[in-house]
Amino acid sequence: MKTLKHIALVVVILMMISCNKEDKKLNVEVFETSAAGNKLSKITEFNNSDEKVTIKLTPEQTFQTITGFGGAFTESSAYLLNKLSKKNRDTIIKAYFSKEGAHYSLTRTHMNSCDFSVSNYSYTPVEGDKNLEHFTIEEDKEDLIPFIKDAMAASTDGFKIFGSPWTAAPWMKDNNHWVGGKLLPEYYDTWALFFSKFADAYKAEGIDIWGFTVENEPLGNGNNWESMHYTPDEMTNFVQNHLGPKLEADGKGDLKILGYDQNREHLKEWVDSQYKNEETSKYFDGTAIHWYASTFHVFPEELQYAHNKAPDKLLIQSEACVDAEVPVWQDDAWYWKKEATDWGWDWAPEEDKHFHPKYAPVNRYARDIIGCLNNWVDGWVDWNMVLDTKGGPNWFKNWCIAPVIVDPDKDEVYFTPLYYTMAHFSKYIRPEAKVIGLENTDEKLLAAAAQNPDGSMAVVLFNEFNTPKTINLTLNDKHVEFSIDAQAIQTIVIP
Secondary structure, eight states, X not given: OHHHHHHHHHHHHHHHHHHHHHHHBOOOEEEEEETXXXXXXXXXXXXOOSOEEEEEEEEEEEEEEOOEEEEEEOHHHHHHHTTSOHHHHHHHHHHHHSTTTTOOOEEEEEESOOTTSSSOOOXXXXXXXXXXXXXXXXXXTTTHHHHHHXXXXXXXXXXXXXXXXXXXXXXXXXXXXXXXXXXXXXXXXXXXXXXXXXHHHHHHTTOOOOEEESOSOTXXXXXXXXXXXXXXXXXXXXXXIIIHHHHHHTTOTTSEEEEXXXXXXXXXXXXXXXXXXXXXXXXXXXXXXXXXXXXXXXXXXXXXXXXXXXXXXXXXXXXXXXXXXXXXOSOGGGGGSTTBOOHHHHHSOGGGGGGOOOBOHHHHHHHHHHHHHTTTOOEEEEEESEEXXXXXXXXXXXXXXXXXXXXXXXXXXXXXXXXXXHHHHHTTSOTTOEEEEEEESOTTSEEEEEEOTTSOEEEEEEEOSSSOEEEEEEETTEEEEEEEOSSEEEEEEEO
């Protein structure tokens, strides 16, 4: 009997130990995209590595509230989608916007034409039309608007969309040209009316505009494609005395106005102008930035400065792409290799050349998004969603790469690794999520974390190196061990 009692006691103790261990285990789902071939694949079996990393989540430490992740609706992308079969067109739109896909939540579109339009066009074609009585978005109705409306239909939760002008019509500018020049002061009120008319015209099509950037790349683009120049104080003046009051007077004061909208290295001087005082700050809801100043540097000091200058304002990455490259077709490995070059490889001034080494496209995306999340950026928007095998169509022949490449002549679609990289963030970190703190024992493993409104958490890890790592992830008094492959990005979801 003593033996039976002893055995029973041992069994009870073992059960208690087992239950205690189970109570201490953190339940997670792990999704991975890797150079080895995973594509947002759910991983359930892991191999231990000699490289050990401990990551401790600290959800009591909160940072910015997420606005969203996504890409841009361009005429080039919309034009290509209309050349595909309905099946492939629908597949791409669902892949970007459905809950089962990347679930994009923040998007951009151009107002008037841009380099990724099929041609130059303006919504204000009649010269001297100060009251914009001939304003028309007819040009957008064949390709662009159907793309946006189909994306809305595919989206479970909807998404925000903001507009960005590349230029006013030439007749409003001091050089009477699509490229370069400045808005003539006599047309400041006309140009403010343009934004209001755009919101009304799109609303009439069933599309609610969330906001605007004031001007795409106000410093110019080397006088290549559509552009219009502002100094920081000129843009602040336009917003403070024209655009902001006009939207407010027209009952559109809730539309967001984002200043700047160019590369991060000049960010300080722009936020200094926007947020100089209460009067200059009044109509600015935030600042938009691009990543083209470097293929690897996130510019954390500039991002921190912008946040500290206006802690309650938005800070949104509004455009990024692998530029100056013809897309590599059906070759996933290329996107993981440091073979891509950008505009700066050839054209950057000598003192800035070190910012533009060769890079791996996946690395650039993953590093930048994680770096942005860890430096107060609340939204991250990619450029074109779809381009062809030449990197267009683009009237200026300014070729770029998009996450999805198509061959319209053969009706073929290629989801590059960049699509899956974007989805690691957009699918699992939802609008209104809070970026949370974490402690990471390996500075070479990039990590960011957020807690969603439903209480779930998403941790995104990026291992750009050639050796896998074993991760011990802890939250409160629970933990879990798993591994991340070499050259891989992971999202760990904690329900």
